[in-house]
Amino acid sequence: MSSARANAAESVGGGQISEFVERRRADATPFERELWDMIDEIPDPHIPVSLVEMGMIYDVEAIDGRVTVEMTYPCMGCPAYDMIQNDINSCLSLTDGVDDVDVEVVWDPVWSKDMLSEPVREKMRKSGISL
Amino acid sequence: MKYEVFARINQGDDTTHIGNVTAQSDRLAKMYAYNTFDEEDWNYLTVVREENLLEVTGTQPKREVAAGE
Amino acid sequence: MSEWPEPAVDYVQAISDTKLVLGHRYAEWSLSGPSLEDDIGGASAAQEEIGHVRQLARELESQGRDLDWLNGQREPEAFSNAACLDSIEGTWTEYVASIAPADRAAWYLLDAIDRDDLDGLITKMGEDEYFHLEYHDARLETLAEDNPETVQRTLETTLPQALALIGPEAYDEDADPVFETGFTDRPIAKIRAAYIEHYRRLFDGTDVSLENVDWDQPALEDWDETRRRTGSGSISQTDVEQLRGEKNKLFTMN
Numbered sequence: 028m029s030s031a032r033a034n035a036a037e038s039v040g041g042g043q044i045s046e047f048v049e050r051r052r053a054d055a056t057p058f059e060r061e062l063w064d065m066i067d068e069i070p071d072p073h074i075p076v077s078l079v080e081m082g083m084i085y086d087v088e089a090i091d092g093r094v095t096v097e098m099t100y101p102c103m104g105c106p107a108y109d110m111i112q113n114d115i116n117s118c119l120s121l122t123d124g125v126d127d128v129d130v131e132v133v134w135d136p137v138w139s140k141d142m143l144s145e146p147v148r149e150k151m152r153k154s155g156i157s158l
Numbered sequence: 159m160k161y162e163v164f165a166r167i168n169q170g171d172d173t174t175h176i177g178n179v180t181a182q183s184d185r186l187a188k189m190y191a192y193n194t195f196d197e198e199d200w201n202y203l204t205v206v207r208e209e210n211l212l213e214v215t216g217t218q219p220k221r222e223v224a225a226g227e
Numbered sequence: 228m229s230e231w232p233e234p235a236v237d238y239v240q241a242i243s244d245t246k247l248v249l250g251h252r253y254a255e256w257s258l259s260g261p262s263l264e265d266d267i268g269g270a271s272a273a274q275e276e277i278g279h280v281r282q283l284a285r286e287l288e289s290q291g292r293d294l295d296w297l298n299g300q301r302e303p304e305a306f307s308n309a310a311c312l313d314s315i316e317g318t319w320t321e322y323v324a325s326i327a328p329a330d331r332a333a334w335y336l337l338d339a340i341d342r343d344d345l346d347g348l349i350t351k352m353g354e355d356e357y358f359h360l361e362y363h364d365a366r367l368e369t370l371a372e373d374n375p376e377t378v379q380r381t382l383e384t385t386l387p388q389a390l391a392l393i394g395p396e397a398y399d400e401d402a403d404p405v406f407e408t409g410f411t412d413r414p415i416a417k418i419r420a421a422y423i424e425h426y427r428r429l430f431d432g433t434d435v436s437l438e439n440v441d442w443d444q445p446a447l448e449d450w451d452e453t454r455r456r457t458g459s460g461s462i463s464q465t466d467v468e469q470l471r472g473e474k475n476k477l478f479t480m481n
């Protein structure tokens with residue numbers, strides 16, 4: 028749950044994750060947790076919080092260097108649909124121990140703002156954005 | 159017909175006035191409000207016909223200009 | 228991902244193609260509405276339809292369809308969109324009375340799909356569709372007051388075309404091949420009944436009469452099961468080129 032950038036106010040990520048995300052990463056291996064933390068530093072292009080904080084990452088699985096990231100989107104028509112997947116791909120593929128990254132988009136459960144933690148909502152409110 | 163639009167972000171927040179829409183029917187006014195004020199995922203969004211706002215104090219300045227003025 | 232029964236692939240293809248052309252029509256008309264609010268709604272619906280198509284294309288690709296083909300690398304006659312979207316002539320009133328029946332028909336077909344692995348996807352689409360359909364109905368009600376002749380004349384053409392997308396009346400619970408496989412939870416005849424009832428109720432008491440709408444369309448013997456329509460019409464070659472987006476390839480971000 029810790030992140031190296033937790034204290035930088037302007038940075039994204041920082042472990043302010045909701046119960047939903049915590050449940051999702053509960054059975055992660057130490058290596059998968061490292062990958063979760065890396066994704067927790069990728070910003071949502073629209074909002075100054077990370078993809079993990081947004082509750083968009085549902086699962087990260089690493090088996091013998093093959094990483095599968097399960098994610099969803101708040102809006103199906105997201106204009107940054109490919110861009111976000113590319114960000115995850117390029118961020119994880121440069122990591123030691125990762126040979127291959129597969130980003131899989133899923134819709135179950137359907138995203139809702141209940142997946143955001145209170146500190147994340149507060150951070151968004153401070154930026155003039157609320158969901 | 160003019161409608162005033164009210165909303166709140168979270169349950170328990172104050173419901174505040176956020177703008178207005180002009181529409182031919184209540185049903186259309188609701189859709190206009192939904193599409194136009196979509197910067198938030200509102201917990202509560204409502205439209206009220208202007209004529210149903212009953213003023214108690216604070217008379218609004220009149221905006222019409224009468225002929226001959 | 229498990230394999231769908233063969234008739235189900237064409238069923239989803241027709242929904243996807245209808246949404247593809249629908250998104251295109253929304254975008255084309257999104258500067259033509261009577262108010263800024265109508266245009267904002269249209270632009271937003273266009274984006275949502277394209278989002279739906281992107282997901283349906285993934286599903287169809289997993290069932291063996293080629294992604295380039297899905298995205299428009301095919302002849303106009305290979306598209307299975309609702310015929311009322313082939314071309315829209317006239318004013319914004321004709322436009323609304325053409326897209327509304329198509330959007331509702333596509334949603335009824337989607338909503339009938341009964342697959343656990345598509346459940347979240349369809350729920351998510353339904354969140355968008357609720358507002359598309361509610362807006363269309365609100366607009367059709369006001370247009371029925373302002374311009375009943377045009378609404379009526381257009382619906383006499385577009386409702387039977389949208390019904391052809393849904394399918395023939397003869398496809399009841401004993402004859403609907405998609406329902407028989409369990410891919411959908413209700414037969415075409417039932418979807419049609421709900422659809423027809425909706426429009427009857429919407430225009431009840433207005434100056435728009437649906438008396439001359441041919442509710443029996445499509446006849447089973449004239450119906451093309453793959454393209455879910457009767458006749459050989461299609462979108463234009465120009466439409467296909469625009470759907471492919473080749474002219475603007477330069478601006479693609481990936």
